[in-house]
Amino acid sequence: MSRRILVINPNSSAACTRGIATALAPLGAPPGLAFAVTQLPEGPPAIASWEDWHSVALPLCRLVEREPAAAYVIACVSDPGLEAVRAATPRPVLGMFRCAVAAAAARAERFAVIGFVAASEARQRRALQSMGLESRLAGWQALDLPMDVLTDPAAPRGRIAAAARSLAATGAGAIVLGCTGMAGHVAAAEDAAGIPVIEPCRAAGAMALLAALPAG
Incomplete structure (x- = not known):
């Protein structure tokens, strides 16, 4: 069995993919296990609409079927194709x-989400409903910025900081960054909010390391 964790960015943004790899880099893996970050060349520039979300499910399945790994991470914070890909592999x-x-949810009773675009809210609320956690959502706010702006090291920071401050004021005890394109802006969001900010690449990477460890 392959001893890698394959992290798949379903969009075609090279800047976003680099940001995902950078966010995962500090996570230590045990000997013989490593992260491999890739992307879907045929993916849309970003997962913004429902059409984008549905369009990547089959390509994700095909990639997983031909690329063996100890575990897989879908590197989009709308979790596109998750159920389909789970049906395509036993890993x-x-x-x-x-x-x-x-x-x-492990850090705070109530949490908030900084979303990518307004259309992301329905997808993320559906996921929260499936987890039984929608009632713990204190607030949700979209940035509505293009992916190339979001991945810029400086351009979106004012907007992210303003959203973080606004969501902290709702009573949230933690904030989730709702797009992998925000991976480089954790410190700016946390400084503005004054509460823990959860970066999804690292959260998923840590859980994938646990999932990939051999039993026993």
């Missing part, structure tokens, strides 16, 4: 949104 498949929410 663990994790979605970044669900992992980040689990981490937030």
